[in-house]
Amino acid sequence: MTLIPDPTYPQPLPLMPEASEPAPYPVHVLPTLLQDAARAIAHHVQAPEAIAGQCVIGVAAYLAQTRVNAPALNRLDGMPCSLFLLTLANSGDRKSECRRLAFRVIDDAEREARSAYRQQCKEIEDGAAHLKGKARDEYLAEHPLPSDPRTQYSDATFEPIAGDFIRGMPAACWDTDEGGQLFGGASLKADTRASTLGGLVKAFDSGTFERTRSRGNVEGSGVAYHRRLSVHLLAQAVTVAEALDDPLLQGQGFLPRFLFADAPSLAGTRLLTPDRMHSSAFNDPRLHRFWDRCRAIMATDAAIDTETGEVTPPTLQPTPAAEEVWREHYNATEAEQSTLGDLAGVRPFAGRAGELARRLAAVLACFEQCPEITDSIMQSACAIVRYSVGEWARYTEGERLSPDLKQAAALIAWLVEKDWQSFDARQLQREGPQSVRRSAKARDRLLAVLVEHRYLLTSNGKQFQLNPAATTATPATTPATPSPGTCDTFATTCDKSEPADTLSQPVATLSQPSNPVNTGLVAGVANVATTSREKEQAALFEGEI
Numbered sequence: 001m002t003l004i005p006d007p008t009y010p011q012p013l014p015l016m017p018e019a020s021e022p023a024p025y026p027v028h029v030l031p032t033l034l035q036d037a038a039r040a041i042a043h044h045v046q047a048p049e050a051i052a053g054q055c056v057i058g059v060a061a062y063l064a065q066t067r068v069n070a071p072a073l074n075r076l077d078g079m080p081c082s083l084f085l086l087t088l089a090n091s092g093d094r095k096s097e098c099r100r101l102a103f104r105v106i107d108d109a110e111r112e113a114r115s116a117y118r119q120q121c122k123e124i125e126d127g128a129a130h131l132k133g134k135a136r137d138e139y140l141a142e143h144p145l146p147s148d149p150r151t152q153y154s155d156a157t158f159e160p161i162a163g164d165f166i167r168g169m170p171a172a173c174w175d176t177d178e179g180g181q182l183f184g185g186a187s188l189k190a191d192t193r194a195s196t197l198g199g200l201v202k203a204f205d206s207g208t209f210e211r212t213r214s215r216g217n218v219e220g221s222g223v224a225y226h227r228r229l230s231v232h233l234l235a236q237a238v239t240v241a242e243a244l245d246d247p248l249l250q251g252q253g254f255l256p257r258f259l260f261a262d263a264p265s266l267a268g269t270r271l272l273t274p275d276r277m278h279s280s281a282f283n284d285p286r287l288h289r290f291w292d293r294c295r296a297i298m299a300t301d302a303a304i305d306t307e308t309g310e311v312t313p314p315t316l317q318p319t320p321a322a323e324e325v326w327r328e329h330y331n332a333t334e335a336e337q338s339t340l341g342d343l344a345g346v347r348p349f350a351g352r353a354g355e356l357a358r359r360l361a362a363v364l365a366c367f368e369q370c371p372e373i374t375d376s377i378m379q380s381a382c383a384i385v386r387y388s389v390g391e392w393a394r395y396t397e398g399e400r401l402s403p404d405l406k407q408a409a410a411l412i413a414w415l416v417e418k419d420w421q422s423f424d425a426r427q428l429q430r431e432g433p434q435s436v437r438r439s440a441k442a443r444d445r446l447l448a449v450l451v452e453h454r455y456l457l458t459s460n461g462k463q464f465q466l467n468p469a470a471t472t473a474t475p476a477t478t479p480a481t482p483s484p485g486t487c488d489t490f491a492t493t494c495d496k497s498e499p500a501d502t503l504s505q506p507v508a509t510l511s512q513p514s515n516p517v518n519t520g521l522v523a524g525v526a527n528v529a530t531t532s533r534e535k536e537q538a539a540l541f542e543g544e545i
Contacts, residue, residue, distance in 0.1 A: 009457075009467050009468050009469040010454045010467065010469065011454065011469055012453055012454045012455045012467060012469060012470050013452075013453040013454055014453075015405050015408055015409045015412075015449070015453055015455075022262060022264050022391070022394060023387060023390055023391075024049075025048070025049045025050035025053050025261060025263075025387065026053075026383045026384060026387050027039060027042075027049045027052075027053045029379070029380045029383040029384065030053065030056070030057075030364070030380055030384075031364055031367065031368050031377065031380060033289055033290055033293055033367070033368070034056045034057070034060060034290070034364070034367060036286040036289065036290065037052075037056050037102070037286060037287055037289075037290035038052040038053040038055075038056045039052070039286070040281065040284045040286040040287045040290075041055065041056070041098050041101045041102060041281070041287070042098070044101070044279065044280070044281035044284065045094045045097045045098050045101065045281075046094065046266060046270040046276075047089075047093060047094040047095075047097065047098050047263075047266065048089065048093065048263040048264055048265070048266055050087060050089075050261040050262075050263035050264075051087055051089055051093065051094070051095055051098045051234065051261075051263050052098050052102070053261070054085050054087040054232075054234075054259070054261050055087075055098050055099050055101075055102035055103070055232075055234075056102050056290070057083070057085060057259070057360070057363070057384070058083070058085050058099075058102065058103070058173075058175065058230070058232035059102050059103055059106060059294065060363045060364065060366070060367040061081070061082060061083040061085070061173075061230045061232070061363050062103075062106060062151075062173045062175075062230055062232075063106075063294065063297045063298065063366065063367065064081050064297075064362065064363040064366035064367065065080060065081055065082045065171055065228040065230055065311070065363075066170065066171045066228055066302035066303060066304060066311050066313065067297070067300065067302055067303060067313050067366055068081055068313050068314060068315070068316045068362050068363075068365070068366045069081060069313050069314065069315040069316070069362065070315070070316070070358045070359040070361070070362035070363075071315055071316065071317055071318055071358055071362065071373070072315075072355075072358065076315075077315060078315030078316075078362075079205070079206075079355075079358075079359070080204070080205075080206070080207050080228055080311075080359075081316075081359045081360075081362040081363050081366070082203075082204060082207070082228050082229055082230040082359070083230050083231075083232075083259060083356075083359060083360065083363060084204060084230070084231040084257045084258045084259070085230075085231065085232045085233065085258060085259045085260075086179065086231075086233045086235065086240075086255075086258040086259070086260050086261075087233070087234050087235070087260075087261045087262075087263060088235055088236070088237045088240070088260075088261070088262045088263060088395075089234065089235075089236070089263040089265070090236060090237070090265050090267070091236050092267065093263065093265050093266070093267070095177045095234040096177045096234075098234075099175075099177050099232075099234060101281055101287065103175070104291060105291050105294040105295055105298070106152070106294065106298075107152075109298060110149075110150070110151060110152050113149040114148075114149060114150060116149075117146055117148060117149050120145075120146050121145055121146070124140070124143045124145055127139060127143065128140055128143075147168060147169075148164075148169075150164070150169070150172070151169075151171060151172045151173060152172065152173050152175055153172060153173070153174045153175065153176075154174075154175060154176040154177075154178070154181075155176070155178075155181060156174065156181075158196045158199055158200065159196075161174065161229070162199060162203075162209045162211055163211070165203075165209040165224045165227045165229075166209055166210075166211060166221075166222040166223070166224045167222075168224075168309040169227070169309065170227060170228065170302075170304045170309045170310070170311050171227060171228035171229070171302075171304070171311055172228075172229055172230075173229070173230045173231070173232060174229065174230070174231045174232070174233075175230075175231075175232040175233075176232075176233060176234070177234040178234075178235070178239075179233035179234055179235025179236075179239070179240055180235050180236065180239030180240055182231075182233060183233075183235070183239070183240040183243035183244070188243060188249075193248065194248070194252075197248065197249065197252050197254045198252070200229075200231075200254060201252065201253055201254055201257070203227065203229045204229070204257050206225075207225065207226050207227045207228055207229070207311065208223070208224065208225055208226075208227070209223070209224040209227055210222075210223045210224075224309070225310060226310035226311050226312055227309070227310070227311060228311050231258075237262070244395070250348050251348070253348065253352075255348075255349070255392075256348040256349045256351065256352045256392075257352060257356070258388075259356060259360070259384065259385065259388045260349075260388045260391045260392050260395070261387070261388070261391055262391050262394065262395050293367065293369075296369075297366070297367065297369070316361075316362045316365050316366065316370075316371075316372060316373050317372055317373065318358075318361065318372065318373040318378060319372055319373065319374055319375060321374070321375035322361070322372075322373045322374055322375045322377065322378040323378075324375070325375050325378040325379050325382060326354070326357060326358065326361075326378050326382065329353070329354070329357055329378075329382040329385075329386070330353070330354040330357075333350050333353040333354065333386075333389070334350075336350065337350050337351065342393070343389065343393065345393060345396065345397070346389065346392050346393045346396060349388075349389050349392040349393075350389050353385050353386070353389055356385045356388070357378070357381045357382045357385045358381075360381035360384060360385060361373045361377050361378045361380075361381035361382075364377050364380055364381060365377050404445055404446060404449050405449065407442075407446055408446045408449040408450050408453070408455075411432075411433065411436065411446050411450065412450055412455045412456075412470060414432070414433055415466055416466070416470065416471055420466060421465065421466050422463065422464065422465045422466070423463070423464055424462050424463045424464065425443065425444065425447060425461075425462055425464070428443060428447070428464075429443050447464065451464075454467055454469075454470075455467055455470040456470075
């Protein structure tokens with residue numbers, strides 16, 4: 001049945017654009033072992049294939065970065081095949097479990113190596129414990145402590161990782177299912193983020209780490225060449241939203257170096273059947289084949305100079321057919337970056353598509369134990385990179401919206417669901433969603449947005465009535481352009497301690513656009529939440545309405 005708009009009430013102006021549907025993660029293009037492993041993990045964990053797919057690629061990158069280089073144009077020695085990966089998923093979408101199954105072999109080997117290291121250190125320290133002076137020094141010189149075999153970092157910052165590389169560590173993976181620790185942690189705070197971003201970009205490009213410290217801190221200074229660092233991050237969108245919208249992270253080229261996926265949630269569909277309850281990932285032959293391949297690669301020699309710690313692997317070369325596949329991928333992506341092209345809005349990300357495809361192709365070839373990059377492997381790599389660029393385009397398109405528009409859309413949905421036909425601002429703060437209870441300023445800002453967009457009607461900025469037309473409108477269409485100005489007057493009016501009363505004017509009067517209170521209260525909605533502090537506050541309320 002088609003609903004006919006009631007002309008008595010003003011029609012609401014749309015708050016949000018229609019969200020573009022995420023493209024399915026192209027797990028089917030991965031080589032067979034990786035494809036099967038990703039599908040097995042997604043099945044047993046009941047998680048999106050995007051999370052599982054990114055995790056198995058992260059494993060392959062960890063294994064490949066010390067064994068092969070990626071082919072680079074105009075460079076005979078190639079370039080690192082290390083990868084940066086970022087996957088967004090909601091809390092409860094089982095990021096940790098996907099990562100645990102994918103990285104099982106690597107985690108086990110790391111745990112065993114570090115346990116043996118601690119035991120060796122203890123034996124040496126015990127041997128020196130009863131010695132003193134010169135005898136102790138001679139003993140320690142004859143029995144030097146072994147190098148720390150650590151290769152994985154989760155709860156860390158860039159500075160200690162760079163220090164470990166300068167002290168001799170050949171390769172590592174910054175790998176965490178709490179990606180907000182990197183984007184929201186000390187590494188990217190205002191006073192250090194520029195140098196941190198520069199260091200991470202240099203590490204990605206050439207494997208170089210450099211630090212210059214004062215003379216009193218000589219141990220912290222130095223340069224390390226030919227190192228390898230991969231980054232594998234799983235994060236909740238709310239914990240990284242501000243960082244991903246930071247022009248510096250995009251303009252300096254840090255974010256464009258990431259293979260990206262914004263995984264759709266499966267919450268509400270993960271029902272258990274008797275068969276599923278009794279199935280086990282550890283009995284799945286697909287995962288055993290994947291883990292066996294991981295062990296086989298780990299058993300091969302890494303191309304690491306034991307004296308310098310430098311990683312100097314051979315470069316995997318593409319076949320002529322693979323080069324043609326890559327050239328077509330590069331040209332197609334380049335053409336779409338024109339002013340009217342589909343990728344014009346994400347040029348920093350699309351501009352990296354060619355390099356990322358060559359790196360990923362080398363990673364996939366290494367995992368497949370191929371001596372060269374074939375056309376089918378290059379096709380797989382290009383498809384994953386195209387998906388990543390598309391995800392960046394979809395994500396950045398949504399992030400251009402004001403956080404208040406998103407919050408307002410959620411609030412009006414709550415008011416309609418709860419059938420709040422009329423209320424006052426103080427009542428909303430007492431009985432409304434938790435987010436508007438915490439802050440009068442945030443409450444008033446959202447009310448201003450809803451009045452401006454005609455979802456709420458008011459005559460005095462204190463009492464509000466739900467526009468009956470709002471119950472049949474959808475906020476997810478082309479957004480309207482609000483008026484310029486400021487919402488401070490709205491916040492001031494609503495905070496006054498005046499008793500609530502019923503709406504005294506008829507709805508027809510309240511709904512007139514010329515109502516001076518209605519107009520003055522909502523002037524300037526376009527400028528709300530534009531300061532970093534306001535964005536941070538809006539992010540705190542994300543998902544709670």
